[in-house]
Amino acid sequence: MKKNTILLSLIAVPFLIGCGSDSSDTLTNTQPTATSKISGTVPGTLIEAFCEDGTYVQVSSTQNGTNQHPFEIEVPQNTNCRLVMTTNEYNDTTRVITPIGFIHGTVTGSTISLSGDINLSHIPLELDYTNVSDSDGNHVVDNDHYVNLNNATNASVNSTSVFDMNRNGYIDVYEDDDNNGRVNAYEDDDNDGRYNIHDDDDDDKYPDYIEDDDNDDKYNYQDDDDDNSYPDYIEDYDNDGKPNYLDDDDNDDYPDYIQDHDNDGKPNYLDDDYDDDDDYNDYNDYDDNYISSGGTTATAKLFSTDVMPILINNCKSCHGTAGNFTITSASETYTNIMSLNYGTSNKDRAEYMKDKGDGDYRHGGGDKLNDTEYNTLESWIYGGAMNN
Ligand code: HEC
Known part of the structure; x- marks a missing residue:
């Protein structure tokens, strides 16, 4: 019989997430109709944009032999985006994660909304972690690094909360939910040697951990509907060596675990109609059947x-x-x-x-x-x- 053995190391996800319904709570990777380019130079850096419409983009600056590496990041127009820039990103002890703030005339704020391209010139980010102020030791610097937009007409500045499901004013992935000194983005939920932030096994240009496979307004890495302290998406319910979110035995480009094979409104992994006292959901029990029937849901037998x-x-x-x-x-x-x-x-x-x-x-x-x-x-x- 199948067992849903937990293969992966424990990561605690100890907080509750408010489920609002406005647009900043959804993770749909919306394809914007129009985009603007933000360019500039930085020391060797990963640059990320978190936008209010759910768009997430990351780029690395281009190594060009100088200490001012050019970058260009394309974000949707007319939506508020927060920029985060990270130096020494592959080194857990020297990493410096810097949220960017903006000055626009007399306005300062944490998000930028664009109606055209903008060049931020050189942004002299700190490279030496010992120089930054980081009171909680999670490598996210305490204060935003401000960039002056010099009154650019195609930009406006705001302070909108983005990617902040728990509404505490911080980008969720740059919090340290399990308090181990490492922010969520730099954990390795599925233990494959890649930080969450760079882990895109389903190749949709969106890191797997911040997707919302089952559309319940919780990021995968915070989604633990079966309450076993592991994010559901990286478990391997049918024990076939593939984590749930990559397991698509019926080849319909949709992870099997969040489908609802018996159409009763409960996803497979939470469906326990068939109470056989084995503590596994029906999906596991039914899995042999499901797979052996050629990948289509087997009809009930008489x-x-x-x-x-x-x-x-x-x-x-x-x-x-x-x-x-x-x-x-x-x-x-x-x-x-x-x-x-x-x-x-x-x-x-x-x-x-x-x-x-x-x-x-x-x-x-x-x-x-x-x-x-x-x-x-x-x-x-x-x-x-x-x-x-
Ligand atoms: C070769 C002979 C043989 C065949 C064929 C056989 N059984 Fe049995 N079965 C037994 C014997 C002997 C027992 C009693 C000992 C035990 O409980 O294992 C038994 C017991 C059982 C019991 C327990 C009955 C009780 O009172 O608890 C069930 C249920 C059962 N078999 C189901 C099946 C099913 C289903 C099949 C066919 C798929 C099957 N058996 C085929 C020999 C057989």
Whole structure:
């Protein structure tokens, strides 16, 4: 039977996220109709833009042999964007993460909105971590580094909260939820040797950890609906070596774990209709069936036409007419199964019968079922173990 073993190291995600409904709470990677370019030079730096419409962009400055590396980052027009620039980014002890602030005439603010391209000239970011003020030691400097826009007409400055689901005024990914001195962006949730910020296994130009696979307004890395202290997206529910968010066995370009195979409004990984006391969601139990049916959702099997022939062919020779599990007519056989002394529900008893026949339970008759037969029984049970 499948187990959803946790393969990955523990990262605690200890806070609650408010679920507002305005645009800054959604993570849809909107394709803006028009974009503007922000350019300038910096010391060797990663540059990120977090925009109010959900757009996230990152670029690295270009090494050109000087200490003023050019960069260009394209952001959507007429939406407020916050810029963050990081020097020494691959070094956990010297990394300096600098949020950028803007001065526009008499206005100062943390976000910029553009209606055309803008050049910020040289931004002399700090390279020496020991020179910066960082009271909480998370490598995000305490104060924004201000850039003067010199009254540029195609820019306006604001202080809008962006990528801030918990509404505390900080970009969520540059908080340190588990208080280990490392901000969320530089954790490695899936333990693949790449920081979250650079981990884009599904190649959509959006770091996996800040996507919202199940559209519930929580970033993947904060989404732990099964409450086991691991983000759901990096777990491997079917234990096939692929984390949930990359697992698309039915090849429909949608991670299987957030689909709703039985269409009951609950995603597979939270669906426990089939209470078989194994503490795993239906998706795991149903997974064999699901996959063996060629990647389409298997239809529920019927007792009289699907299950009975299997029992007659594989079990009747020993479970003929004597004993407490006997195979006779369909209706009598059903009654006999439901009289088995196991569990509390029809599904429990049917599951027990199946596990006996498969030798999962110590069985005098050994393993009598092949995969297809096993899956047929599983599907019938999944559908309610009805007398149908
Ligand atoms: C080769 C003979 C043989 C075959 C074939 C066989 N069984 Fe059994 N089965 C036994 C024996 C012997 C026992 C009693 C010992 C035990 O419980 O394991 C038993 C017990 C059971 C029980 C337990 C009944 C109870 O009262 O708890 C179930 C359920 C069961 N078998 C299901 C099946 C199913 C389903 C199949 C077909 C897929 C099957 N068996 C095929 C020999 C067989």
